[in-house]
Amino acid sequence: MVALLQRNSCIFKLLGLCLLFCCLVEIPAVEARIRHYKWEVKYEYKSPDCFKKLVITINGGTPGPTILAQQGDTVVVELKNSLLTENVAIHWHGIRQIGTPWSDGAEGVTQCPILPGDTFKYQFVVDRPGTYLYHAHYGMQREAGLYGSIRVALPEGESEPFLYDYDRSIILNDWYHRSTYEHAVGLSSNPFVWVGEPQSLLIQGKGRFNCSSIATPSLEPGVCNTSSPDCSPYAVTVVPGKTYRLRIASLTALSALSFQIEGHNLTVVEADGHYVEPFVVKNLFIYSGETYSVLIKADQDPSRNYWITTNIVSRNPTTTTQNVTTTTPPGLAFLNYYPNHPRRSPPTVPPVGPAWNDVQPRLNQSLAIKAHRDFIHTPPQTPDRVIVFLNTQNQINGNRRWSVNNVSFTLPHTPYLIALQQNLTDAFDQTPPPEGYDFVNYDIYKVANNSNATTSDGIYRLQFNTTVDIILQNANTMNANNSETHPWHLHGHDFWVLGYGEGKFDINNDPKKYNLVNPIMKNTVPVHPYGWTALRFRADNPGVWAFHCHIESHFYMGMGVVFAEGIDRLGNLPSSIMGCGETKGVTHRP
Amino acid sequence: MVALLQRNSCIFKLLGLCLLFCCLVEIPAVEARIRHYKWEVKYEYKSPDCFKKLVITINGGTPGPTILAQQGDTVVVELKNSLLTENVAIHWHGIRQIGTPWSDGAEGVTQCPILPGDTFKYQFVVDRPGTYLYHAHYGMQREAGLYGSIRVALPEGESEPFLYDYDRSIILNDWYHRSTYEHAVGLSSNPFVWVGEPQSLLIQGKGRFNCSSIATPSLEPGVCNTSSPDCSPYAVTVVPGKTYRLRIASLTALSALSFQIEGHNLTVVEADGHYVEPFVVKNLFIYSGETYSVLIKADQDPSRNYWITTNIVSRNPTTTTQNVTTTTPPGLAFLNYYPNHPRRSPPTVPPVGPAWNDVQPRLNQSLAIKAHRDFIHTPPQTPDRVIVFLNTQNQINGNRRWSVNNVSFTLPHTPYLIALQQNLTDAFDQTPPPEGYDFVNYDIYKVANNSNATTSDGIYRLQFNTTVDIILQNANTMNANNSETHPWHLHGHDFWVLGYGEGKFDINNDPKKYNLVNPIMKNTVPVHPYGWTALRFRADNPGVWAFHCHIESHFYMGMGVVFAEGIDRLGNLPSSIMGCGETKGVTHRP
Structure with missing residues (x-):
């Protein structure tokens, strides 16, 4: 046993040296280039916490391989779906997908799911250095283990x-x-x-x-x-x-x-x-x-x-x-x-x-959390549009749901990106969801019955190149004296975090306290129990973008919205994102 | 307790009367008509054998609803896939789908799988009275409980x-x-x-x-x-x-x-x-x-x-x-x-x-089992083509597989029916699999290493309106002194069962013993351990048809083939069967 430990100790010393070496060489000095990955997604038995269960792996592992790239590189991931009967889609979390909105990986929003047996090519530029993620964005597959890191170097x-x-x-x-x-x-x-x-x-x-x-x-x-x-x-x-x-x-x-x-x-x-x-x-x-x-x-x-x-x-x-x-x-x-x-x-x-x-x-x-003094991106000083999102738990048609302004989100069968670009107006509800709630009468500290709550796949259309403010307003859940923390994640953009507050947001006074000097930019932000969080972003990325609570079950239960902007600026969409809803047909081959 | 039993006994008497009544009225006397079903497929917890697990239900049950129809009726099943991330397809087992090969429900053969959230319409005529089945024909979903009965009255x-x-x-x-x-x-x-x-x-x-x-x-x-x-x-x-x-x-x-x-x-x-x-x-x-x-x-x-x-x-x-x-x-x-x-x-x-x-x-x-004396369908007395299918277990690229003539079947990503009708020649291997095996030297009683075994999605193209004989030849598995029973099921046809034998089929002598007088017609037939079974059918149904071992895991592991016939007689295919492989695109709407 001692001998074994000693031998192991040698191995670990060697391993340590290897690790040092790897760290030194991991991002070699070259021009912007293509980082090409071939991934196979499948079910395997793993025991991440000692309890054996089926998990979804990438190339045999969970977490999957770390993507290492340098600012300006193009990442290409050829993803083979080797699940038996189950589709998949992967979101590149924090990557804005400028010019490649069809690679965002949000099933139902930017693409049809990838069918078993199919290989889908994600391709996008990592335009900013930093720490990002990737994970499944379909059903609740993320919690089955399908996730990993993206690290972009300067x-x-x-x-x-x-x-x-x-x-x-x-x-x-x-x-x-x-x-x-x-x-x-x-x-x-x-x-x-x-x-x-x-x-x-x-x-x-x-x-x-x-x-x-x-x-x-x-x-x-x-x-x-x-x-x-x-x-x-x-x-x-x-x-x-x-x-x-x-x-x-x-x-x-x-x-x-x-x-x-x-x-x-x-x-x-x-x-x-x-x-x-x-x-x-x-x-x-x-x-x-x-x-x-x-x-x-x-x-x-x-x-x-x-x-x-x-x-x-x-x-x-x-x-x-x-x-x-x-x-x-x-x-x-x-x-x-x-x-x-x-x-x-x-x-x-x-x-x-x-x-x-x-x-x-x-x-x-x-x-x-404020922007570093040497890296301040000053936000636009005023918004063109302000939308308030009341976060509530509801009972709709007998089912427990989460809602935004009493609308519980559902995904359409034809992805928005295709439906909007092809003007398939019956693919989703054309009525936009509400811009706010009953600010005067709604008591965020009480269990509300919200009997007018509905489900919808309607979206918010944003005028291109405008400045949008979002106020996330928290409230009581369906249990007395309970309000949860919801981390909201925006696809396709970073937003400025202008402020946080407790209680009900006051549209007249709270904006005066916004940090317009050195707010941090983020893609995910919490709204604290019974509190509010104010964000600002520029609708400057042509595409369709999900904005949702990042808790897997909450998004599944309707806690999300979708923004569309600059659709007329989109070019042709790749046929690889099609195949569901109204997008079935024989491809004419090159 | 006694009171309870007595009360229950009354209920059961009532129930008995109800059952009698139902039986009398279940097939009312009318013309050929449309039997319209709306089904929702989803996962639910059930305890069919007292052990609780997730099963796939139709409208809340497993087995699903029984389809009751009369000869000549049109059955329409609108199937909503409410599985979360999993596709589905349903085969109507024993229904020949004459004129509707796209409704056969064999995923990868006659249709793309039905995506979550989608509703697919199966429509077909039940042209013969008798006892039939339906069940999932995708991955191994059948064994999750997705099946039921079809009963067609005279x-x-x-x-x-x-x-x-x-x-x-x-x-x-x-x-x-x-x-x-x-x-x-x-x-x-x-x-x-x-x-x-x-x-x-x-x-x-x-x-x-x-x-x-x-x-x-x-x-x-x-x-x-x-x-x-x-x-x-x-x-x-x-x-x-x-x-x-x-x-x-x-x-x-x-x-x-x-x-x-x-x-x-x-x-x-x-x-x-x-x-x-x-x-x-x-x-x-x-x-x-x-x-x-x-x-x-x-x-x-x-x-x-x-x-x-x-x-x-x-x-x-x-x-x-x-x-x-x-x-x-x-x-x-x-x-x-x-x-x-x-x-x-x-x-x-x-x-x-x-x-x-x-x-x-x-x-x-x-x-x-012979045809009833008053209902004999005399078979053609000679075949136009004879194909022998040696059934073996193999090791291919490290995986355990089942093979036919040393070819282990894999499904293509674009369904054959669409690929053939649209002439998408790279959708599957254009080389047909072999018509037989090494009849002289192969020892069916020995463990064979079958080192030349491969996987392929190649198919057998049958000339339209010809008579085809199939000999299913059983052999030893990869374990010594072991040969299993395989029930082979043919889609789109009934076949005559011409004979069964023990040992290796003798192409010169065994056909002389065929029953050409009153053979039964079937769609599923066993090949017994170390034995052979001889079938004959007419390739008279335009479409693409799977023929495979009905053991769920055996077909999954490659024990099947596909026949194509009369493709030039097919009209337009419905776009609802598309969406996978090379069949993604925006549908032009009516």
Whole structure:
């Protein structure tokens, strides 16, 4: 056993040297070029948290391969769908798809789904450096494991406004043992059946479920196996004295998270691809769809490892089913000081995360994020149009739904991009959804019956090159004294985050408090419980763009809208995005 | 409890009267007409054998609704796919689709799959009376529960060549607790992972899994519940003295079955929609894809109920996994003599089925089935073409496959029907697969390495209006001393069954023994272990037609071929069957 450890230790030293070497060569110095990937998507058995289940992999892994590129490069992903009977679509989260709106990967919005057996070519330019993501954007496939990182480096000769030695990507996720099918069937059932809180939290695809917490072992012996290599704790290996850029992203299905590294401060320097005026935190709060870069210095006692932990916030992480209460354990990984063994447990107990129901520190972090002083994009000072989105939970035709201004979103059968470009006016509801709600009478602190709530696939048409303000207004859910956190993600754009507030947004006074000086630009932003968040963006990207809560089940249940702009500027659409709804026919070949 | 039973007894008397009434009125006397169905396909939790799992339902049920029609009627099924991310296609098994080859429902052969959210209209004429089926024909969805019965009555004034009072449909099936995804992932894995024998056998959608056989109860309490109404035993209620036509069909994923009714003889009168010269059996052997009508007379002691049982034959129904051996229990239902309570168990033990590995009685039954003397369709006396199909198991590129003449079938991405009609020659391999195998040297009794085996989507093009003979030649699998039973099903045609034999087919002598006098016509026929089966059909139905082993996993693993005939006689194809492969484009609207 000792011999084994010694041999392993040698291997890890070698591995460490390899890692150093890889980091040095990973983005070679060349002109803008094509980054070509061939991916195969399929179901495989994996045990990311020691519990074996079917997951969707890319080239055999979850998370999938990291896309490494340089600003200005063209990324080409040839995606082969090897699922048996299930379609797929992948969204390139944070990539604006300027000039390639058909590559956004939002099924029903910008493309038909990719059928089993088909290979679809995504092609787009990564026009800004930073930390981005990709993930399934069809049904609830994202939570089956179909996701990964995109890391875009600066052009040669340019440098970030901060210094670091090495770069690491970490995706946080929550993990369910039930299949997405089971989850979705529950959400669509009458009465509604909720899957509960996740069974575990994953750090870069690895977590740890307490197998002994299965009161009665399951049908299959060995289905939960803590010695599976799939669930060996993730380790970030650091060389003492060096500074690391950790690119931290969340792709949770449900959970808002805090993230911390025992004994190490985190200096926040990037958010969603934009440089942040640096600030230091112990806990980083992160919502599904967000990315941050934080710097850490390996300046602690190098003779040991340290805990990396992630905890659920904003929701009580306990689930009670049939009188059995379970709590999602924190996600754990190791900050491994080289040359300690990367599996050596820290000698301490993992640090405790912040109280799940304490909103103030989370709001404070939101307010602390400003554009870096040298990288301020000054926003237009006034909007051309202001739309307020009231976020509510509703009961519509017996089903539990989420709505925006009492309209619960449904996807059409013919993708909007094709329908609009081809003027297929019966492909979706031509009536635009409302611009606001009953600002005077609606009580956001009460359970409202919202009996006029409906479902619709109507969209917001934005005049090209105008400035649009969006106010996300939170409210009470269908349970008394409950309001949730919703991270809203906008496709095709970055927006300025002009302000956050508590209570009901006051259209007359709150805009006066907007930060029009150094607001951060982002693509995903939370609206806090009972609060509001104000955004501004330029409708300057011809295409059709989803804007939705990034919680997988919330979008599935209708919490989203769609914006269309500059449709008359679109050229011909590729036939590869067609095949569904009104877009079936024999292609005339070249 | 006694009061409850008495009250229930009253309810059942009423129910009995209702049933009698329904039977009398179910096919009212009118002209050929349109039978219009609206179906919604979705996932729901059901417990067909007391074990709760997700199944695919039609309008909330599995089996789906029975289609009742009269010869010459047009059946229209508007099928809405409400699966979340999964496509679907439904085959109308035994319906020849004369003039409507695009309604055959074989995904990849006659249509693109139906996407989630879409509604597809199947429309076809039921031109012959008899007992038919429908079921999913995409991936392995059939074994998720997507199937049902089609019963076509004679025109007014015509009558069958046998007498009965009432008519009942019974579908037999085998049932797995794992999802089709899990099953398929195992089949495609390297190394191959086999799901094992089924957990139970279902009679008309109801079976009984022994919940206490789960050594360690599963994750979810209540997942196995013997008091679930879903798994109350199926009861066929009969009135003493009356004669019943039982339309028995098998849609097993894997199993060959025997079927018997304690104390009652079965008189076989129909097979796959053709009248049989009647013969009497105790056990009816039935293979996946076959239908039979048997007559039974309720002539036994009416004071009790009797067991209806079904057992696995041809395969050893035991599975050993991780040193645990399980055996599929027989399927049980009740023949309920009215007015006994339909849930009253017979006072006997269920009769034991025939030995699983005794081939002779099964071969004997195959040989006993001849056309009814008054309904003989004399076959053409000579063929224009003879094709021999050697059935083997192979290892191809590391995967376990099934092959025909060493070619393992794969489906193309553009359905053949569209590719052929539009002359899209790169849509599939234009090289036809072989017409035979090495008749001289191949030893069907040995494990063969078949190292030249390949995969292909090539097809057999048949000259229109010619007579084709097919010899199905069985052989050893990849395990020593093992040959399986394969029920082959032909789309778009009925074929004459000219003969069965043991060993290697002798092209010079065996055809002399063909029954050219009164062969039965069928659409599904078994090839017995180490045996051969000879068929003849007329290539007189313009379209593209699958011919394949009806075992779900065998077809998935390549055990099939495709015939094309009369393509130049096809008119325009409906755009509704398009949308995949090379058939994506904007439809020009009417």
